[in-house]
Amino acid sequence: xxxxxxxxxxxxxxxxxxxxxxxxxxxxxxxxxxxxxxxxxxxxxxxxxxxxxxxxxxxxxxxxxxxxxxxxxxxxxxxxxxxxxxxxxxxxxxxxxxxxxxxxxxxxxxxxxxxxxxxxxxxxxxxxxxxxxxxxxxxxxxxxxxxxxxxxxxxxxxxxxxxxxxxxxxxxxxxxxxxxxxxxxxxxxxxxxxxxxxxxxxxxxxxxxxxxxxxxxxxxxxxxxxxxxxxxxxxxxxxxxxxxxxxxxxxxxxxxxxxxxxxxxxxxxxxxxxxxxxxxxxxxxxxxxxxxxxxxxxxxxxxxxxxxxxxxxxxxxxxxxxxxxxxxxxxxxxxxxxxxxxxxxxxxxxxxxxxxxxxxxxxxxxxxxxxxxxxxxxxxxxxxxxxxxxxxxxxxxxxxxxxxxxxxxxxxxxxxxxxxxxxxxxxxxxxxxxxxxxxxxxxx
Numbered sequence: 001x002x003x004x005x006x007x008x009x010x011x012x013x014x015x016x017x018x019x020x021x022x023x024x025x026x027x028x029x030x031x032x033x034x035x036x037x038x039x040x041x042x043x044x045x046x047x048x049x050x051x052x053x054x055x056x057x058x059x060x061x062x063x064x065x066x067x068x069x070x071x072x073x074x075x076x077x078x079x080x081x082x083x084x085x086x087x088x089x090x091x092x093x094x095x096x097x098x099x100x101x102x103x104x105x106x107x108x109x110x111x112x113x114x115x116x117x118x119x120x121x122x123x124x125x126x127x128x129x130x131x132x133x134x135x136x137x138x139x140x141x142x143x144x145x146x147x148x149x150x151x152x153x154x155x156x157x158x159x160x161x162x163x164x165x166x167x168x169x170x171x172x173x174x175x176x177x178x179x180x181x182x183x184x185x186x187x188x189x190x191x192x193x194x195x196x197x198x199x200x201x202x203x204x205x206x207x208x209x210x211x212x213x214x215x216x217x218x219x220x221x222x223x224x225x226x227x228x229x230x231x232x233x234x235x236x237x238x239x240x241x242x243x244x245x246x247x248x249x250x251x252x253x254x255x256x257x258x259x260x261x262x263x264x265x266x267x268x269x270x271x272x273x274x275x276x277x278x279x280x281x282x283x284x285x286x287x288x289x290x291x292x293x294x295x296x297x298x299x300x301x302x303x304x305x306x307x308x309x310x311x312x313x314x315x316x317x318x319x320x321x322x323x324x325x326x327x328x329x330x331x332x333x334x335x336x337x338x339x340x341x342x343x344x345x346x347x348x349x350x351x352x353x354x355x356x357x358x359x360x361x362x363x364x365x366x367x368x369x370x371x372x373x374x375x376x377x378x379x380x381x382x383x384x385x386x387x388x389x390x391x392x393x394x395x396x397x398x399x400x401x402x403x404x405x406x407x408x409x410x411x412x413x414x415x416x417x418x419x420x421x422x423x424x425x426x427x428x429x430x431x432x433x434x435x436x437x438x439x440x441x442x443x444x
């Protein structure tokens with residue numbers, strides 16, 4: 001009996017442990033987060049559907065230059081049999097008689113098979129296919145542009161969570177320091193070397209530190225909710241992240257970053273292709289006034305012959321050549337519109353180039369600033385750490401006031417916060433610069 005109870009207890013422990021393990025969120029790396037976000041991103045899915053639509057447009061345009069096969073059939077039934085009377089002369093009797101003949105049966109059926117081929121003498125089909133191919137490439141680049149932006153959003157949200165976690169630790173350490181100071185103040189009051197006011201001040205410092213911890217923890221939860229939103233998950237999904245170990249940002253001159261951005265950014269490629277697409281539209285408008293030629297072969301099948309329609313089948317060959325002589329200036333109007341689109345596309349290239357240059361410049365300057373801030377914050381933390389150590393020794397020895405220790409603790413907490421923010425600002429600045437250079441546009 002005791003053995004049975006032991007087995008039941010062990011089974012319950014195993015099941016509860018397994019359930020607890022299932023409830024624990026699996027820790028995500030930065031690459032895991034990017035993969036999930038790209039899978040769930042509605043914006044990216046919309047861009048991919050646009051690319052799919054553009055690819056289908058290429059097939060549609062190309063198909064216009066291939067043979068077209070059509071089949072049709074119809075059935076007709078009349079309310080009565082149509083008849084006609086034809087006179088005939090009898091030379092023996094010398095009289096005329098009228099014979100009634102069926103013109104067609106009461107019901108009839110026909111079938112037609114038609115094979116047509118456009119002869120692209122004007123190059124209009126070829127131009128339309130080229131334009132559709134350019135549009136497909138532009139749609140593909142738009143998907144890359146969206147991916148570039150999504151990866152940056154993930155990195156920023158990922159770093160915001162890690163930053164918030166570090167700031168929670170800083171706030172909790174500040175609370176511990178305030179509690180230590182309160183104990184020191186209480187001991188000094190009990191020893192008769194400090195006024196009771198020191199304890200009251202220490203209590204106020206502890207309460208203030210507790211509020212800072214509450215604020216930091218709430219900021220962490222908000223950062224996790226924003227992270228889940230970027231990943232396309234429920235905002236209350238548990239979040240557990242593994243620290244990202246990324247290489248130090250590579251030092252380089254601004255012009256090198258700019259040249260890479262101009263050669264890799266999907267927006268720049270889209271703008272260049274936009275000029276080519278607009279030029280194709282000009283060509284298409286000009287070729288619209290050239291002749292068009294269609295050759296067609298048609299098989300007609302008579303499913304029910306009659307006296308006046310004795311053939312069961314027939315074949316017809318048709319060649320249709322069409323010239324546009326005068327359209328009251330419509331074609332010329334379309335040509336001018338297309339040329340205006342070419343000029344607009346060229347202006348767009350300059351706008352895009354300047355926008356990319358500004359984005360790279362801002363990201364570059366932010367990276368330089370973040371590097372300098374990290375170096376300054378590290379020195380500041382070293383100084384604040386030593387200052388706090390000396391201030392505690394002086395206060396414990398009774399040769400300084402609580403205000404000196406309080407100032408040292410505040411300076412130490414601020415220095416820790418500055419270092420945390422500087423380090424994550426550096427990561428975010430580098431991520432923005434990489435995005436500005438278009439490094440996230442293509443899948444690794």
